[in-house]
Amino acid sequence: MDDVTAILDPLNDAQREAVTAPAVPMLVLAGAGSGKTRVLVHRIAWLMQVEGVTPFGIMAVTFTNKAAGEMRGRIEQLIGGPAGSMWVGTFHGLAHRLLRLHCREAGLREGFQILDAEDQHRMIKRLLRAMEMDDGRWPPRQIQWFINARKDEGLRARHVADNDDPVQRQFIRVYHAYEEACERAGVVDFAELLLRAHELLRDNESILRHYQQRFRHVLVDEFQDTNAIQYAWIRLIAGKDGCPFIVGDDDQSIYGWRGAKVENLQRFQNEHPEHRVVRLEQNYRSTGTILRAANALITHNNDRLGKNLWTDGEEGEPVTLYAAYNERDEAQYVVESLRQYLRDGGARSDIAILYRSNAQSRVFEELLMAEAIPYRVYGGLRFFERQEIKDALAYLRLMANRDDDPSFERVVNVPTRGVGQRTVEQVRAQARADGSSLWKAAGELVNSGRISARAGSALTRFIDLINRMAEDSADLDLHEQVDHVIQVSGLYEHYGKEKGEKADARLENLDELVSAAQAYEPDPLEDELPPLASFLSHAALEAGEGQSDAWEECVQLMTLHSAKGLEFPLVFLTGLEDGLFPHQRSIQDPDGIQEERRLCYVGMTRAMRHLYLSYAESRRLHGSETYGVPSRFLAEIPADCLHEVRPRVQVSRPATLTGGGLAQAPVDGITLGSRVHHAAFGEGIVLNREGDGPQARVQVNFEGVGSKWLVLAYAKLESLS
Numbered sequence: 001m002d003d004v005t006a007i008l009d010p011l012n013d014a015q016r017e018a019v020t021a022p023a024v025p026m027l028v029l030a031g032a033g034s035g036k037t038r039v040l041v042h043r044i045a046w047l048m049q050v051e052g053v054t055p056f057g058i059m060a061v062t063f064t065n066k067a068a069g070e071m072r073g074r075i076e077q078l079i080g081g082p083a084g085s086m087w088v089g090t091f092h093g094l095a096h097r098l099l100r101l102h103c104r105e106a107g108l109r110e111g112f113q114i115l116d117a118e119d120q121h122r123m124i125k126r127l128l129r130a131m132e133m134d135d136g137r138w139p140p141r142q143i144q145w146f147i148n149a150r151k152d153e154g155l156r157a158r159h160v161a162d163n164d165d166p167v168q169r170q171f172i173r174v175y176h177a178y179e180e181a182c183e184r185a186g187v188v189d190f191a192e193l194l195l196r197a198h199e200l201l202r203d204n205e206s207i208l209r210h211y212q213q214r215f216r217h218v219l220v221d222e223f224q225d226t227n228a229i230q231y232a233w234i235r236l237i238a239g240k241d242g243c244p245f246i247v248g249d250d251d252q253s254i255y256g257w258r259g260a261k262v263e264n265l266q267r268f269q270n271e272h273p274e275h276r277v278v279r280l281e282q283n284y285r286s287t288g289t290i291l292r293a294a295n296a297l298i299t300h301n302n303d304r305l306g307k308n309l310w311t312d313g314e315e316g317e318p319v320t321l322y323a324a325y326n327e328r329d330e331a332q333y334v335v336e337s338l339r340q341y342l343r344d345g346g347a348r349s350d351i352a353i354l355y356r357s358n359a360q361s362r363v364f365e366e367l368l369m370a371e372a373i374p375y376r377v378y379g380g381l382r383f384f385e386r387q388e389i390k391d392a393l394a395y396l397r398l399m400a401n402r403d404d405d406p407s408f409e410r411v412v413n414v415p416t417r418g419v420g421q422r423t424v425e426q427v428r429a430q431a432r433a434d435g436s437s438l439w440k441a442a443g444e445l446v447n448s449g450r451i452s453a454r455a456g457s458a459l460t461r462f463i464d465l466i467n468r469m470a471e472d473s474a475d476l477d478l479h480e481q482v483d484h485v486i487q488v489s490g491l492y493e494h495y496g497k498e499k500g501e502k503a504d505a506r507l508e509n510l511d512e513l514v515s516a517a518q519a520y521e522p523d524p525l526e527d528e529l530p531p532l533a534s535f536l537s538h539a540a541l542e543a544g545e546g547q548s549d550a551w552e553e554c555v556q557l558m559t560l561h562s563a564k565g566l567e568f569p570l571v572f573l574t575g576l577e578d579g580l581f582p583h584q585r586s587i588q589d590p591d592g593i594q595e596e597r598r599l600c601y602v603g604m605t606r607a608m609r610h611l612y613l614s615y616a617e618s619r620r621l622h623g624s625e626t627y628g629v630p631s632r633f634l635a636e637i638p639a640d641c642l643h644e645v646r647p648r649v650q651v652s653r654p655a656t657l658t659g660g661g662l663a664q665a666p667v668d669g670i671t672l673g674s675r676v677h678h679a680a681f682g683e684g685i686v687l688n689r690e691g692d693g694p695q696a697r698v699q700v701n702f703e704g705v706g707s708k709w710l711v712l713a714y715a716k717l718e719s720l721s
């Protein structure tokens, strides 16, 4: 019974109860860090080793590909062998697999490609142009949001009730046109993956029966963030007598803005009257102080299912609160503190810097780069979403499926080859007239001789290029194929012509794409797909998650949303200012504030040993400067959990200093908080300024040598801000 010991020993009583439960619908409802994900993994091992379920009969759904990878790894460790044919993945990943396996029944062509958010946006813009709708009046983003939200609710254009609202009517009209365009191009957006997989199961009795019989065990992590279509999907696969094993935490529901329905937790209980609930109350992740701070914060929300979370771990140190002068000072403080942690022997991968919105990462990145501390931006700098990568992928996609209109549009004139806007417009018109793809329309136009000779030959060159590349690379290995396309398409040369660091980075990225292709191992369950098609799907599905190699040795930067489910010994939760966090959009709306508070709770509970909170009195973001008020959430954390660190030098806000030295300051660009360079001392931040004219003195905190007073006239400071 060794196996059983290995599975049950590392669990507490409540966890054991859940892991060994008989086959009834199960809900594990518990707070952060209480071992929900651990229970799910051990439950799978239990099913296999004790109940004799084969991996073939198990489906586990998690929130990110990274989490899915980790889960598979942990299961294999526990059972001491490969998890083989088990389906472990994200909703999107699993839906995609279903559609690949049954593309005919799903009404898709074999080589269908995935449309990411940016492609989708471009496509909607093009449709608006074709429909002669002004995109100032009909913002494409809003329409995109409308379409995705309907799909998340399970509604196609024809299902959306026509109503009297003229705006809605137009949106619905675009939705119709968009569906047709996707159909024609053989592309599927993210929301469509789920919707179509749901329809596939719903409308194909035999397929549904097959999967219901196969997956007697469906397990879902982070259930509080499922949306309507995901819920329906689970319900279908689990069937009437299935016993889904669901884990979640209502306090961590943070995707309401994307259609997630925390009510699904309640609904699950109502729809499975015979269900059992297990609550886990012991937190194993965080110190007593961190937990107390997070618990206090979340009690400010209403309508909670209610949980009591405790730890018998140590109290730990207080949560540090740093009031930064501005965003640079904040970043500097964070980097200094993490350097101290590293000097004390900590590992880089222990550290996470969390923020509310992606744009905040830049300042941290700059400082980390300057200090040569390796870091990774998770979910922000999406590798597969970068311009040059998407260009290369568009060539590859077009080679795999000539009807892929978004890819055609993207690269028909990149690099420039004399296919002007007018020509593209003619191709579009032809495609509209024939109801065909752009590729076919281009061929048609060239043959018909209805375009100018110059445009005709430019188009012909493009068509020949794609055909030739497809032919020449047909027998190459995947990475050689990718390399071939990057070179022959002219992309490499094209980006090489750009100047400076950016160009270098783009070329590096293109090289990296070749490496990614070389390292790519197709999912063993999808090996019937040609390697290129499989790689392209992988690229589209992974895009949201950034690069994962060399992950281990890096400081990790990510938004609060992507930190869900993860844990780190040292966490910096930054940018705690009203308007930034809670986000401006939510401030007027009580539900919005509650969701932001849950997000803050998620952030705080990522920390195992050390938690730093920070805000900046002034912040330059998106190109404008704002003066922030400390986030209201800070006041909700008991003072005795906090250790407040004031800025190193007390400074008043520049707004109050007009008339003093600062009024003239912009002349030399040296203002409080700005970043400067000194020939001998290196870079630093201006903390103070006295006087004006030749006598003006400034106090600068240099990264290397600390704080110094300098006479401006002699110091020859160079402003870097």
Ligand SMILES: Nc1ncnc2c1ncn2[C@@H]1O[C@H](COP(=O)(O)OP(=O)(O)OP(=O)(O)O)[C@@H](O)[C@H]1O
Binding pocket: 010, 011, 012, 015, 030, 031, 032, 033, 034, 035, 036, 037, 038, 039, 249, 252, 283, 284, 285, 564, 565, 566, 567, 605
């Ligand atoms: N019984 C236990 N004994 C020791 N450590 C445990 C136990 N249960 C869980 N842990 C550890 O506690 C930490 C949190 O566990 P886990 O990530 O499974 O929690 P969770 O409830 O899924 O958290 P979240 O809500 O953030 O997703 C992990 O490091 C895990 O290994």
Ligand SMILES: [Mg+2]
Binding pocket: 036, 037, 038, 221, 565
């Ligand atoms: Mg978890």
